[in-house]
Amino acid sequence: MRIAMMGAGGIGGYIGARLAQAGGDVSFIARGAHLAAMLQTGLRIQSDLGSFVLAPVTASEAAVHIGPVDLVIFAVKLYDSEDAAASIAPLIADNTRVVTLQNGIDSVEILSRHVQGDRVIGGATYLSGFINKPGEVIHSGGLPQILVGGQHDPVIEELQELCDRTIGLELKPLADIDEVLWEKFVTLAAFSGGTSLMRSGIGPILADPESRIFIEQLRDEGMAVAAAAGHPMADGFPGRVEIRWSAFPPHVKSSMANDLERGKPIEVAWLSGRMHQLGMKLGVATPGHSAVFRALHLHAAGTNARIPISE
Template identity: 40%
Template sequence: MRIVVMGAGGVGGYFGAHLARAGHEVVFVARGAHLEAIRRNGFRLEGARGDIVLPSVGATDNLATLDSPVDVVLFAVKLYDTEAAGVAIRPVVGPRTMVINLQNGVDGPDRLATVIGTEAVLGGAAYVSALIAEPGVVRYTSEMSKVVFGELDGTVSDRALAFRDSCRSAGFEAEVSSDIRAALWDKFVLLATNAGLTTLLRKPAGEVYTDPEIMALAQELMKEVVAVAAAAGIRTSADIIERSIALSKSFPPGMYASMYHDLARGRRIEVASLSGLVARRGAELGVPVPHHTSIWCALKPYVDGD
């Protein structure tokens, strides 16, 4: 398959490296020092389960230089870059192209669809903890290695099943969902909670989820997300809070959410689409969400970075 990875950070870099190693024609879209390092030295994925070294791999900051549409675009940019990145991928999106949205949050697929059309977009949830360790190098820090994706209309398409098989052959778990919106909200229960807490507290998972009082707060944050989803007509899994709690306790002790790393580096943060989205949807739907609203208000001054 011909695959473009739009956003060669932790998520895009992790899955893109595995697919490239498996023999697929992968092009990473990056910028700045990261792009120059990939062009000069290739791409390296490092982690406890072994490294992947790609001495030579496609890398660009301008997809207009590619000669034709590709089979798959893994769309893994920050949420605040959604619309601009959607415009940037138009040259490689053809009638048969799948654009799998692997962004954080729950509103990315619909925002992307307004730019490139609904028929091209699949929703997706990535389960991996990884970040750019240095230009040209991505490091993963957890045992999680899974992607779930599906058509926005709920059909289980042949194209989705074919890419699922390619992912599995490349060495990571993959599932096709017949209700990707519910799957996104299932992930969002812990995602919004973990991002908000570890960023607000400036503490890693090992200190956050071993404190009984903070753990009680985490459960309240999770309940708020489930309540907003229910009010919006989304049926999350019946045991999602219990599973989210168990997963939070399995995180590596030193793990932070990616939003914390962005805050620490003075970069823009995605809180408007995480706790901020919960706060806005809660207000619209008449669902009280005081804890996520507090996190949103506390982190709102840092939305645009330092």
Template identity: 40%
Template sequence: MRIGIIGAGGVGGYFGARLATAGDEVTFVARGRHLAAIREHGLTVRSPLGDMRVPSDAVVPSISDLAAPDLIVVAVKLWDTEDVARQLAPLAEGGAAVVSFQNGVRKDTVLGRHLPAGSILGGVSYISAFIEEPGVVVHNGTLQRLVFGEYDRKESPRSRLFLDRCLAAGIDAEISGDIERTIWEKFVFLVGLSATTSAVRQPIGVVRGTAGSRSLLRDVMHEVVDVGRAKGVALDPGFADDRLAFCDTLPATMSSSMHNDLLRGNRLEVGWLSGAVADLGAELGVATPRNRAVADILSPYALGDPAAAA
């Protein structure tokens, strides 16, 4: 396949490198120092599953530089989605499929404002990876999984082809028969992990091991389940307890990307996570006091370290 990867960070860099190594024609869109480093030295991915290197000619600075891709993977931060969607419109109208592996439940709604509805596949990624330095992506652990599918719940030729390419690349991948539910199921856990590790400023081991913060974790996730069910998503009423039990199996040192961004003084996705839960709850008449509190607590840091901006 000809695959365009918008964003060469942890998600886009890792999965794109795997596909490129397996023989697919992968082109990354990157910017800034990351772009400059890849152009000079190529993209290096360090992983317990095997290191990879993508040559320097596989990166371009603009979406308009992509040459008729079959599939476009969106892997940028959520606040860039609207701008990316506008730029993707000509490619999607020309027949390219688009799948976002970003966080959140509103990403495909934003894409749908600018792209043909039939061009969009739903997608979820499971991986811990990050840019260690410009031109270098590091994969933590061995978890690396993609789940995707059509919103009409039918298995399409394009989703089957992408699955085949992922499996050939050694990616743990699956087609979901209910991708909206799959996205929400990840969202429940993601919001819980992001909200609590960021608000408490500690990894999951501390959060789950202290009575008060454990209660916060459970309540945050339960509110997400309530909002999802109010939207008509077929989430089990007890799914928050299931995810709490899952949190007990995680390495104690595990944290969230939002917590890492907070510690580094970077911009946060809180408005798309707990903030989105609170906003959707208000629209649907569902109480979300825990998520609203987290969104309010983190609001001074939403655009980065307030001390740096002072």
């Protein structure tokens, strides 16, 4: 099975390396120092589920150098979505499927503007990972589960067989992915916004009464927005979120919080910013998410892109 990983960061790097470890023919699309390090010394995965180095690595900065594949896993940061989607054509053959594992709720729509036919399949994962340095991805937490649409699709079934041979991945195909995408959006917007704004791992946030109130407020605002948008959370959702957050090691932060610490661009516009936007559109108050969006907007483009203030 030929697989192209569009993006080789915390999610794409980890998943692609695990699939290659299990015997998949995996090519990465990456850039900059991370690409150079992968080509020179391989891709190092640091994980509690087993660390290893994938070498040699097949990788390029352009899809045209890879050619048609059976499956594209789209895992670029949300702010790179349009450019990456516009460059995807060389990877697409008649039977290619494109699975998006991006955050937020807009990825399928963005990709569908660039990929003809019914090839785009939504997916979600709560995998926590980040690039620690060029050529090295750190994964934190337990066994990552990938939820995807396309149940009974032959390409997804082949991916299922490959994942069944991996050590550190679990794939669950579903008939309808929309509910999962919205549930992840609500969960992740709160987790990303809370850990980023409070500059803390999830453990101390849950242990501190005031911090817990704030992250739970973000969760509840997201639930209200989702319900107003026609995607109400299923019964027991707050308890499921509590279990998921509590299962992480205390130091675990969102990828957005890690990017913020490193001065990289952050996805706040598509998470708390999207909640803020939807809240205004639907008449739902989102004071917590609006505060996160406005407070972090200054850092949205990353440290190197900030415009200096004139004296």
